[in-house]
Amino acid sequence: MASIYTLQFNSLSFSHRLSSNLVKLRTEFDLCDGQLSFNRLSIARNFELRAVSSDGDHPVKTENVAVAGHSKRPVAKFHEIVSSLPHVAFVMKKNAGSSFAIGLFFATAFFVIVVGVYMSRKSRHSPPGSVADLVRRGQLRSDRRGISRPLKYEDPFNNPMVKVGKGNSTVEMCGKVYRLAPVTLTEQEQATHQKRRSRAYQWKRPTMFLKEGDSIPPDVDPDTIRWIPSNHPFATIASDIDEDLAQDNMYQKHGVPFRIQAEHEALQRKLEMLQSEQKLNKVVIDSSNAKDFERPFKFNQNSHEPAEQNPFNIQSGNSRPPKSDQAPNTVGSKSSSEELPKP
Amino acid sequence: MLSFIQSPTTPFKPLFNFKTLKPTKPHFSKPIQSVLQWNRKPQLAGETPRVVVITSGKGGVGKTTTTANVGLSLARFGFSVVAIDADVGLRNLDLLLGLENRVNYTVVEVLNGDCRLDQALVRDKRWSNFELLCISKPRSKLPLGFGGKALVWLVEALKSREEGSPDFIIIDCPAGIDAGFITAITPANEAVLVTTPDITSLRDADRVTGLLECDGIRDIKMMVNRVRTDMIKGEDMMSVLDVQEMLGLALLGVIPEDSEVIRSTNRGYPLVLNKPPTLAGLAFEQAAWRLVEQDSMKAVMMEEEPKKRGFFSFFGG
Numbered sequence: 001m002a003s004i005y006t007l008q009f010n011s012l013s014f015s016h017r018l019s020s021n022l023v024k025l026r027t028e029f030d031l032c033d034g035q036l037s038f039n040r041l042s043i044a045r046n047f048e049l050r051a052v053s054s055d056g057d058h059p060v061k062t063e064n065v066a067v068a069g070h071s072k073r074p075v076a077k078f079h080e081i082v083s084s085l086p087h088v089a090f091v092m093k094k095n096a097g098s099s100f101a102i103g104l105f106f107a108t109a110f111f112v113i114v115v116g117v118y119m120s121r122k123s124r125h126s127p128p129g130s131v132a133d134l135v136r137r138g139q140l141r142s143d144r145r146g147i148s149r150p151l152k153y154e155d156p157f158n159n160p161m162v163k164v165g166k167g168n169s170t171v172e173m174c175g176k177v178y179r180l181a182p183v184t185l186t187e188q189e190q191a192t193h194q195k196r197r198s199r200a201y202q203w204k205r206p207t208m209f210l211k212e213g214d215s216i217p218p219d220v221d222p223d224t225i226r227w228i229p230s231n232h233p234f235a236t237i238a239s240d241i242d243e244d245l246a247q248d249n250m251y252q253k254h255g256v257p258f259r260i261q262a263e264h265e266a267l268q269r270k271l272e273m274l275q276s277e278q279k280l281n282k283v284v285i286d287s288s289n290a291k292d293f294e295r296p297f298k299f300n301q302n303s304h305e306p307a308e309q310n311p312f313n314i315q316s317g318n319s320r321p322p323k324s325d326q327a328p329n330t331v332g333s334k335s336s337s338e339e340l341p342k343p
Numbered sequence: 344m345l346s347f348i349q350s351p352t353t354p355f356k357p358l359f360n361f362k363t364l365k366p367t368k369p370h371f372s373k374p375i376q377s378v379l380q381w382n383r384k385p386q387l388a389g390e391t392p393r394v395v396v397i398t399s400g401k402g403g404v405g406k407t408t409t410t411a412n413v414g415l416s417l418a419r420f421g422f423s424v425v426a427i428d429a430d431v432g433l434r435n436l437d438l439l440l441g442l443e444n445r446v447n448y449t450v451v452e453v454l455n456g457d458c459r460l461d462q463a464l465v466r467d468k469r470w471s472n473f474e475l476l477c478i479s480k481p482r483s484k485l486p487l488g489f490g491g492k493a494l495v496w497l498v499e500a501l502k503s504r505e506e507g508s509p510d511f512i513i514i515d516c517p518a519g520i521d522a523g524f525i526t527a528i529t530p531a532n533e534a535v536l537v538t539t540p541d542i543t544s545l546r547d548a549d550r551v552t553g554l555l556e557c558d559g560i561r562d563i564k565m566m567v568n569r570v571r572t573d574m575i576k577g578e579d580m581m582s583v584l585d586v587q588e589m590l591g592l593a594l595l596g597v598i599p600e601d602s603e604v605i606r607s608t609n610r611g612y613p614l615v616l617n618k619p620p621t622l623a624g625l626a627f628e629q630a631a632w633r634l635v636e637q638d639s640m641k642a643v644m645m646e647e648e649p650k651k652r653g654f655f656s657f658f659g660g
Contacts, residue, residue, distance in 0.1 A: 193591025
């Protein structure tokens with residue numbers, strides 16, 4: 001019965017929405033409102049007619065004529081169809097139940113899809129700085145870490161997040177109120193602690209670092225010696241750096257760094273020596289080393305040498321004696337030549 | 344957490360019994376005189392460059408975090424800062440600052456003559472008056488014969504730079520009192536001792552303070568890190584005043600425990616730049632403020648008070 005009531009309610013609501021044309025048509029069909037409300041099929045037919053009538057006046061008229069021509073027989077047929085159909089309430093109940101189940105199914109499926117998409121997005125866009133985020137990005141691809149979010153907190157001199165209470169006994173920071181307690185440490189107490197520590201800890205900063213097993217130099221205070229084990233992970237006493245030179249390197253402000261310049265000069269000297277001795281084309285190259293620098297295809301394309309030399313170069317590892325000789329040197333000379341213009 | 348004007352000195356009263364380490368409620372006989380230190384630039388005290396070593400006995404108490412945040416706070420205040428990672432074997436300051444991919448040269452390369460000092464300094468793009476210098480690459484060995492000397496030369500070289508001497512040279516010291524510690528403290532004039540409110544950290548801090556004092560560094564201030572007011576209230580953690588009582592050092596700052604520290608560490612984005620500012624970030628900023636002015640804390644935050652609810656609070660207001 002509930003479905004019938006709803007149906008009646010629907011028909012009422014439909015009837016409110018029916019156009020004047022449709023109401024007119026109903027009177028021509030001799031269908032009363034009671035019948036309309038009783039049978040849903042008739043409502044559907046009315047809607048079909050209404051859809052036609054919305055286009056304009058002329059089609060409606062033709063339709064009216066066409067329907068009116070068979071006005072007697074369709075009504076009889078209609079009554080037969082109605083009588084052949086099962087009870088309306090039963091049909092409607094059945095339809096309502098199945099549609100509810102289908103609706104529920106679709107709603108559930110939609111909800112599951114939405115939740116799945118949300119969870120996958122959430123897992124993908126983990127908050128910056130979390131462990132998942134670190135794993136996703138990896139330490140090797142960390143070049144974007146420093147600029148992951150633009151700087152926002154610009155002004156350290158105007159901070160509304162900190163407020164001091166009226167009586168100065170409380171302070172509000174980040175929305176939380178904290179009670180303040182005065183610091184009670186006095187200078188006298190500090191001096192007492194210093195004295196205690198000076199008695200407890202006797203220490204001299206080590207100035208001499210020796211490997212275990214070394215002998216102590218005669219004019220050195222044993223307290224200032226630090227013994228470094230030979231397997232220390234990062235400290236060593238072996239130093240191949242001259243102290244004066246290291247100090248000069250530290251104070252150097254302009255020009256080519258010492259070592260770069262020294263390497264460059266050494267290479268330059270070597271090259272000049274080779275050129276002067278005319279040994280440039282006679283240098284013997286180790287075949288295993290030369291293989292590393294060998295590029296047969298590129299060499300073939302770019303070669304300006306006679307063609308008969310190429311098969312020999314590809315077959316044997318001793319190809320391009322002058323070039324393979326220059327290859328390791330050019331790296332050093334290139335880096336140093338960048339620094340060269342400076343005095 | 345904040346900087347406070349010098350309160351009238353009160354006679355020392357022991358706040359708690361050392362044997363039990365149970366804090367008693369302090370009595371507030373006099374009102375606390377305090378002002379906020381915002382809305383102005385801090386006044387630089389002392390001679391520049393101020394060479395500050397940030398050290399602690401124990402590892403994992405937050406030396407590198409403190410160095411990164413205090414250093415960047417100083418840069419934001421407008422001072423030029425050079426932060427030196429003196430942790431030879433286990434350097435991490437570059438990671439905290441997000442500059443790990445820009446460290447090509449270190450002090451060792453400068454000493455060897457592979458590069459100049461200005462090439463080894465890594466300038467932070469966020470604050471151009473902040474520069475990072477690492478002392479060595481993780482897998483290289485530092486000749487210890489002149490590790491300390493090298494840092495002294497380094498400070499001298501920074502002093503005589505063309506663009507002027509930096510205002511602050513902050514040295515991140517490695518844990519322990521090994522060779523790295525000796526190297527790091529050599530050029531320093533003042534020290535910041537980072538500690539946490541637990542007895543292991545306090546014992547090491549006391550020892551390190553003793554060594555620093557033996558070495559002639561008298562200006563030592565402490566920073567108490569990872570403080571939890573809820574645990575202090577429940578008497579499960581020593582209060583800041585208890586820590587001060589045990590070490591007898593002036594307080595530079597109190598940093599509350601904050602989960603944002605780990606996140607900022609992982610991101611390579613120091614805490615003091617976060618917006619909205621976090622509690623720990625504000626505390627670091629205030630500590631940097633006091634470092635500039637050579638001030639110390641005169642009052643500490645004790646515990647959280649229940650917030651007073653307004654008349655319309657039950658309406659959600």
